[in-house]
Amino acid sequence: HINAVVIAAVSAAVTAKTLLGDDKLLSAPAHELQNAPELLLYLLLGLLAGSLGVLFVRMLKMAHTIRVPKRFPQMVRPLVAGLIIAGVSIVRPEILGTGRNVVESMVGLDTTVGLVWTTLLFLGVLKLAMAAVTEGGYGAGGVFMPSLFAGAALGAAFAAVVALVWPLTALSPGAFAVVGMAATFASVARAPLTAIIIVFEITGDYGLVVPLMLATTVAMVIADYFSPDSAYTMPLTLKGIHLQKPEDIDLLDTVTVGEVMSQPGTLPPTMTAKAALDCITEGRHHGLPVVDDGKLVGILTLTDIANRHEELDTALVQDLMTSKPITVVPSMPVSAALARMAALNYGRLPVVSDNDRTTHVGMFRRESVVRAYHQALSDSTGRHMYRDRLKQRTHPGASFYEIPIPRNSSAAAQSVRDIRWPDAATLVSIRRGSAVIIPHGDTTLRSGDVVTAFGTGESREELAWIFSQSEEDTEDE
Incomplete structure (x- = not known):
């Protein structure tokens, strides 16, 4: 859908430019990385931003799962949410609205003098909590601006704390606010490239490109580990809707070796090589497994016989066979067995039991791959037809x-x-x-x-x- 995405983005940009002119949602001065050791600080900020993003997603999940007892009318929910937000805004009015002015003031900071990190951090978490309360009250608080607000507050607070012990150059809290803003939004929305590009648009400068990439990557790792869903997919998951990943499924992954392996016969190790050649050619095979009392001891192929053709009358199978051959098991997907066969340039592989790797149970050949493909294709078609019939018989x-x-x-x-x-x-x-x-x-x-x-x-x-x-x-x- 990349074409539709590009068209929609360009149309939106042209419309916004026409209606708003050069006015931006946010603006910030240009910042840059002052020295290489600062990258360690941005890495730590990424860890904190990822954790903050996970906290926000869990707040939203809690807001979506809280249920009002049936004895109360549904209007109680938005009413309670409104009262909570109104009460908090009396004490901290900064959390109302988008918080645009507060964010711009934080990303524009150039010194940590006078900054109270506890207040900044408290404001950031409080903004996220009120956004979750809004969602829980059936309101539209969104996740974009709350994420930017909390991320900027986290970055500025982090710079204020580290500045107390940092021995090198003076830290710019505005730069950390910008990176914290991008990293937090990336962990909440699982959109690292979008977060980085947004910062480029806001600052109009690429001086923080390395800290941005580092912090957003770390934040994404933390978020993916602790919370599989983003703030946008979490409500769908709660309703049982799972978005499928755009990955191609190999049909041969759906069929196992045991379903398509053949039983071409076996050779005893004491059989003469000439008799073994007759068995192989009569069955139109290129090789057969050598089995002694149910145990696989080797494999004899036409190539093995051709290498010592002069000894056919006197040699035994055990003298010409390849001992300890490469094998596969019945539970292995056909795709994996095929990859092993192709890597070794073999045309056939003996199949041994899953429980006892010496017990022979069959042979996997190139013909087995063709049979597996047709079986998987048939099963896939059957599943599609079954789903189509169900849709026709059920309520829309x-x-x-x-x-x-x-x-x-x-x-x-x-x-x-x-x-x-x-x-x-x-x-x-x-x-x-x-x-x-x-x-x-x-x-x-x-x-x-x-x-x-x-x-x-x-x-x-x-x-x-x-x-x-x-x-x-x-x-x-």
Whole structure:
């Protein structure tokens, strides 16, 4: 969709230029890296910014999962949120609105003299908390400006603290505010390049390009490790909607060696080489495994025989075979077996048992790869046809969806029959690790299970709320 993205971005830029002229959302003076040791400080700032981004996403998640008891009207939620924000703004009015003026004042700082780092940090966290409260009250607080506000406050506060012990040149809190702003937004939105470009647009300078790249990369690593969802994908995940990654799936990954391996026959090690050649050529093979009492001891190929053709009348198979051949196992994906065969330039590989790597169970050949491809293609086509038939037979408002059972959920350790399933939802399966379980009434749910259900959008939201409830929430109700 890159063409559509470019067209939309250019159209938006032209429209904004026409309506607003040269006015920018934010502006800041140019900053630059003063010396190489400062990179260590920016690295530490990236760690803090990533942690702050994770905190913000978890605040938003908490705001989305809090439910008002049914005995109260829905208007209670925005009413309570408004009262909280109004009360806080009486003490700290800076948190109201976008906070644009406050952010510009922080990124424009050139000295740490007079800065109170505790106040700056408190303002940043408070801004994030009020943005989460706004979201929880069905308001539109957004995540862009709160992230920039908190990131700038974090950067300036960090510079104020480090300046007390930093022995080298004087630190510019504005520069750290700019980098902290970009790193925090990158960890919240999982958009590092966007965050860096935004800073370039704000400052109109590339003097902080290295600190920006370093801090945003570190922040992204921290955010990805502790929070798999961004602030934008988290609400979708709570509703059971999972965005698929644009990755191509190799059909041969879906078929195992055991499904397509062949049984071409075997050779005993005491058979004469001439008799073995007759067996190989009559079956139109290029090689056969050598098996002694069910155990694989080698493989004999036409190449092995050709190298010692003069000894066919007197030689035995065990004299000509290749001992300890490279093998594969039935559980291995065909794609992996094919890669191994291609790397070694072999046309066939013996298949041994998963439990005993000396027990022969079959042969994997080039013909097996062709058979695997056709099988995978057939299965894939069948799945598409099955989904199409389901769509034709079901209500337009219903669909399949997946909802994970979070840690500390009250649904964990309960049996299926004990869960209050929504009326418009049908339980289909439970995925536990790599295993798919067909559930029954006595099937016990566990934390980390992914439940697949079929139902309406309303049932998906209701089921997501049921799974999000902790044991404490259940006791309170």
